[in-house]
Amino acid sequence: MNGVGFFGAILIGILAGWIAERVFNRNHGLITNLIVGLIGSLIGGWLVRNFQISVLPGFWTSLIVSSIGAVVLLFVLGLFQRR
Numbered sequence: 001m002n003g004v005g006f007f008g009a010i011l012i013g014i015l016a017g018w019i020a021e022r023v024f025n026r027n028h029g030l031i032t033n034l035i036v037g038l039i040g041s042l043i044g045g046w047l048v049r050n051f052q053i054s055v056l057p058g059f060w061t062s063l064i065v066s067s068i069g070a071v072v073l074l075f076v077l078g079l080f081q082r083r
Contacts (some may be wrong), residue, residue: 004062012063013037022072024078040070047072 004012017033020040028036045066048055055061 004038004057005048008059008062009038010034012066015063016040016066019067020074023071024074026074036070036073037057037066040068040073041066043044043064050076067073076081 013034014030014037017028017035017037017040021028021033039063040061044067047053047069048065055065
């Protein structure tokens with residue numbers, strides 16, 4: 001998350017976790033959304049680097065990349081959960 005600062009990263013993590021939560025129709029708490037969003041930002045950043053996608057630094061770009069990473073994280077975790 002380039003160019004957003006510490007508090008911006010926390011806000012983006014919470015929002016990305018919340019977006020991923022809504023995509024999968026789950027109900028997590030604020031802290032879980034933050035953790036999912038921050039791990040999602042790492043996954044999203046990894047995906048952007050490995051697919052060599054150029055992104056601009058900033059809040060909205062970081063939110064989109066983090067949200068995609070958080071959705072991927074919840075999808076993969078869903079594969080390993082028993083039903």
